[in-house]
Amino acid sequence: MISFKNLTQSDLGHLSQKLSSFLKAGDIVGLTGPLGVGKTTLVKSLGQAFKIRPDDVVSPTFTLLNIYDAALPIYHWDLYRVENEKELLALDYEEYFYGKGICIVEWFDKLEQLKPSSYIEIQLKIVSITQRDLTIEGHGEEGLILEKKLRNGLPRVACDPRNDRQVHA
């Protein structure tokens, strides 16, 4: 597990833009953490690296899925309103999960038994009004490979090296 502490919104933006350069078609990024923790904010920053305008990234709370047309398609899911697995099965979610793009899934924990075999999970926690803790954990073969790449490739300090707020475990 890789962890960062006390990230400000600009630190989070900085880190997720860096992270996006490691993502490739078929990767699944699960986002977890409470309401208002910054999941959509993180998707906006990831999207920027793919030249998607932040204003175009909106949480698909009602539609469940937004597709952004970038160099490769970005599938942005928000499962907040999903109540059971049947709803997901009805959406043909597998077509996207195992498709040609990158899947980023808010409220990933709602997938329960339907979680894919390989993914990275980014968990966010609220520390204060302006600061968040973040952990990154790979699951499954591909997920673990990606975690390793991120461990070697992400900066130990997420933003300004003069401060000591970020810790890379």
Ligand SMILES: Nc1ncnc2c1ncn2[C@@H]1O[C@H](COP(=O)(O)OP(=O)(O)OP(=O)(O)O)[C@@H](O)[C@H]1O
């Ligand atoms: N360090 C930080 N990182 C991320 N967001 C922050 C931070 N500090 C403050 N914020 C604010 O917290 C809010 C996060 O909202 P956002 O919609 O991204 O959360 P969310 O996790 O997607 O919520 P929801 O569960 O409703 O989808 C934004 O208003 C953002 O400006």
Ligand SMILES: [Mg+2]
């Ligand atoms: Mg959101």
